[in-house]
Amino acid sequence: MMPEREGLPQLTLNTLCTLPTTIMSSSDNDGATPTTASEPDHSDAIKELLQCVAESNEEVVSRNNCSGTYALSESTGGLAYRKAADSVNAGWLDFAKPVEEHELAELVKACDQATFGRGNEDVLDLSYRQAWKLDTSRFLAQFDVVKSGLLDVVHDELLPPDNTSLKIDAQLYKLNVYGPGSHFKSHLDTPRSDKMFGSLVIIFPTVHAGGDLTLRSQEGASWTFESSKLVASNTTDNAEAPRNLAWVAFYSDIEHEVSVVESGYRVSLTYNLYYAEDSAPTLPNLVMQSATPEEAKLRNSIKNLLASPFVLPSGGALGFGLSYKYPIGMSTDDVDFEPITGHLKGKDALVKRICDSFGLECHVRGLYDTSNYFEHESDSESEGDELLTNGAYLAEKTIYVGAPSSYEDDMVKALNRGGNLRILDPFMPLQPQIDRKPECDWWAKGPARPVAVLWATPANSLVAVPSPALAYGNEHDVGWYYADLVLVALVPPYEERLANVGNDA
Ligand SMILES: O=C(O)CCC(=O)C(=O)O
Ligand SMILES: [Fe+2]
Structure with missing residues (x-):
């Protein structure tokens, strides 16, 4: 069942990175009290360091697709198909040879x-698709995506290099004809x-014009896969020459479109790509061998941030708004991020790899904010001894709220659970921490820990709540939605992190 979430207000966090006028001072301050205007103000320096991380992160161009041809x-070129759903009559095409229109x-x-998915239904809208x-x-293709070796290329290009045991499971999804x-x-x-x-899309060699696939990255860069040209090189001339199919794989949360086919027919197979069940977790501390200059710059800017005694002297966390979206199960149970x-x-994997290499513990979390939801004052006492506080939280699980009447209680209670972090005043992210010496076990059971969070790259939004009006997909599925999430890198106190920051492995 789809949770009722549309009633929740969507908050913007534009001001999240606004720097306060009073900040903690250097490590000689134990962090218990804010400094006053007469003490040194390092906010400009910290702002600059953060800005540098944000800018170098923007400059990193990471692959979101790979493509090629396959002879x-x-x-390997045969395709059998049933002529109708209830018929045993079959048709046969062999794409290894010229195919007539x-x-x-x-x-x-x-x-x-x-059809395609719009909100909660599949719709037929010819102006859209x-x-x-x-x-x-209804069909059987001879082409075997595993034996073709194509998934090995996708593995190398799109999966994190430090996760060598991660396998790809490709599920054939549809045959399409444009x-x-x-x-x-x-x-x-x-x-x-x-x-x-x-x-993953493979396009069989047939004579056609148009029907190119354009991908658009979050940063606004676009790239076009001219499948008609890739297969054309050998569809027109020598009938005996080997014929190539064209293929492209991309992260499925990347915006993409297929341009109008002007002539001929474009025949494709689409596959959904999954991490195989037995995939092992990332290897810690594996260092990139071939960092690009932009990647090296990003690493350096994070290092500079951590090497500053003014930045989170008693520890805290760096927050990174993730560049990609990630699928989350639509469930009334809590779903673990x-x-x-x-x-x-x-x-996103690169940022984590860099933080790992500096010994920072990283976790993907959902950003929730209750501070503007409710009218009552924060810090309300409820059952037990728990202090329930309104504010912004980094939650380890999705928060399901039931009927609108219980939003307030459900949200605040769920967010104040152990394992979650309460962001110390998100509008004043540099405020000193309440806890002078944070214990290492920040994820232990107990009420949400307050933590100072510096946003290295801004959070895109709060955890995206499913919004039918926005959900356009290739065929609807009620079970999942894309969420905007954040990566939280726990930063040890200055003295403790220095050894790792100095280590330039
Ligand atoms: O055929 C293509 O190139 C892409 C098709 C597509 O985007 C889809 O089926 O969802
Ligand atoms: Fe698509």
Whole structure:
């Protein structure tokens, strides 16, 4: 069942990184009291260090796709399909040889119109998507994605280099045919599991024009996969030459669209890419061998931040708004964000790798803020001895709130659980910590610990709540949604972290 969450106000955290006028002083201050205006003010220095991390993070270009071609042979280009759902009559196409347009028109006759997911339903809207599809129950392709070796390339290009035992499970999803006028407007691919990270499309060699796939990164950069050209090189000339299919894999939360097919037919297979069940966690402290200059700069800027005695002298946390979105199960039970920590994508994985190398403990968390939800004053006492406090939290699990009437109690209680962190005044992130000497075991049971959080890269938003109006996917699935999350890197007190920061491994 879909949780009722639409009633929750969406807060913006634009002011989250605003620096206060009073801040803690250097390590000789035990952090118990804010400094006054007469004491040295290091806020500009800290601001600059944070700015440098944010800027170098923006400069890092991490891969969100990979692509190529694959030469078909006699036994890998065949496609059998049932002519109708209730018919035993089958059609046969061999893409290793030239395929005539009328054969593809026959295939289209066997297909259904492709729908797409909008909110909670599959809709047929030809202005948004015009294409045909066959479900996997209706066709059999000779092409074997595992034997092709293609997943090994995807593994090398899109999975974190420090997670060598992570395997890819590719699930065949649909056969699609795009004919003249077909297209698919901008969308994200619907998440179908918390293990799903990517999409793979293979395009068979057929003569067609248009139907290119454009991907748009979060940073606004776009890249076009001209599949029509990649397969054209050998669809027109020598009938005997080996024929290549074109393939592309990308993170499925990347916005993408298929341009209008101008002529001919574009036949594709789509796969959903998952982390295989037995995937092992990330290896700690593995150092990148081939960091790009931008990656090295990011590492250096984080190092400079940690090496400053003015930055979180008694410890705290660095917060990084993640660049990618991650699928979360739609459930009335709490869903743990922690497994995502070992499955970060691209640039997000890089940030974690750098923090790991400086000995910072990293966790993916959801950012929730109750400070503006409720009218009553914060710090209300409730059952037991727990102090329930309104404010911004880094939660280890999703917070499910039931009926609107109980938002307040449910949210505040759930957020004040042990394992969560309460951000010390998010609008004054440099305030000294309440606890002078934070214990190492910050995730131990008990009420949420207050912690000073510096935002190295801004949080995009609070944990995204499912919003049907915004959810456009390739076929709807009620079970999952994409969430905006944050990476929290726990920063030990200045003296304790110095050894690791000095270590330039
Ligand atoms: O065919 C393509 O290139 C992409 C198709 C697509 O985005 C989808 O099926 O979700
Ligand atoms: Fe898609």
